[in-house]
Amino acid sequence: MLINKNKIEDHNQALIKEHKRKFDFINEEIEGIENILQKLIAFQIAIPSWALGTGGTRFARFPGGGEPRNLEEKIEDIGLLHALNKSSGAISLHIPWDIPKDYNAIKKLAAQHDIKFDAMNSNTFQDQPDQKLSYKFGSLQHVNIEVRQQAIDHNIEVIKHGIQLGSKSLTVWLSDGSCFPGQLNFRKAFQNTLEGLQEIYAALPSDWKMFVEYKAFEPNFYSTTVGDWGQSLLYANKLGDKAFTLVDLGHHLPNANIEQIVSLLLMEGKLGGFHFNDSKYGDDDLTVGSIKPYQLFLIFNELVEGMDAKKMDHTKDLGWMIDASHNVKDPLEDLLQSVEAIMISYAQSLIVHRKKLNEAQNNNDVAGAQEILQQSFRTDVRALIAEARLRSGAALRPLQLYRDLKVREELIKERGLKTIATGL
């Protein structure tokens, strides 16, 4: 299914009067609005291929119908999102779930939808049907060198697929760890993992980056071999200039100060990318901004401040991706909401009065500093995001248009009710 440009124009036309009134109001409130709009228009968030189908829990999965059955349909789904919001112009693939049969055909299809190939993701957290050795007790950390070699070879194969598609980065998330005390020698597990990562790193093209993603717990519940940002940074520093830490919001212990983590990683030049989601209890894969929007804003505030301090390009110098897939929503509606929440937090952090905040900090004006941040957080920037969309040819209200056009019903008609997205 394709969304006709006329449908978007009709939708915008019907809402334009109300939008103008709201935009004029915020335009008077905020200085330098043109500059902010340009940044919002340029900002793109990658969609992972596995977020397009309904996620499950270990108890059950309830597919919603019309889910993409192959890589082509996944790209088409992201094309729908990108047509509606013009902020989702990239896909992040997962190997072996998304191995292309024909690279050129896939590249052509993606280009038709104005979609780029973001980071490639390897998978050594589950066994594939044709796989020789099992990852039950880990992959790169494994006590058996043959299992480690199999995991290394897989990651190098992922890089090769990525080169064909024009991707420029590899994200390595390992589920390696242990479930019970005594199961693992921590130092040996770290060393094995480091040596494996070094071999993979050696296979990276010169213009590629490697992202080392950490997670505190799950599926292992006693120790994780890349468990926190300290461990990830150890690996990244030992690997070299092309290796970076990747921060996933849901991969921390409760109440971790993630804004401080991203600030220090940026200071060290070692933050590579960010995975967005939200949670109440753990790695809950909930819609971005649905539970803790203030935390999301505080993180974005440090990202913007830290990137500006290093004169980094907000759009190109970090990898931005949504990483969530859950059980009860239409995945495309969820992704539209997630992108909107990210854009709101980004816009709110762009309007923080940096000079005043700096002065308040230097004067130990604690209440004043808090006021400055909350002033931005409490500003309704939705008309600003909508204006950026309007100027890019996207919809003023993407979710409303998605529903008005009955996109899910169309997809069910095309693909059937009982489809299962590959990989899920």
Ligand SMILES: [Mn+2]
């Ligand atoms: Mn992630």
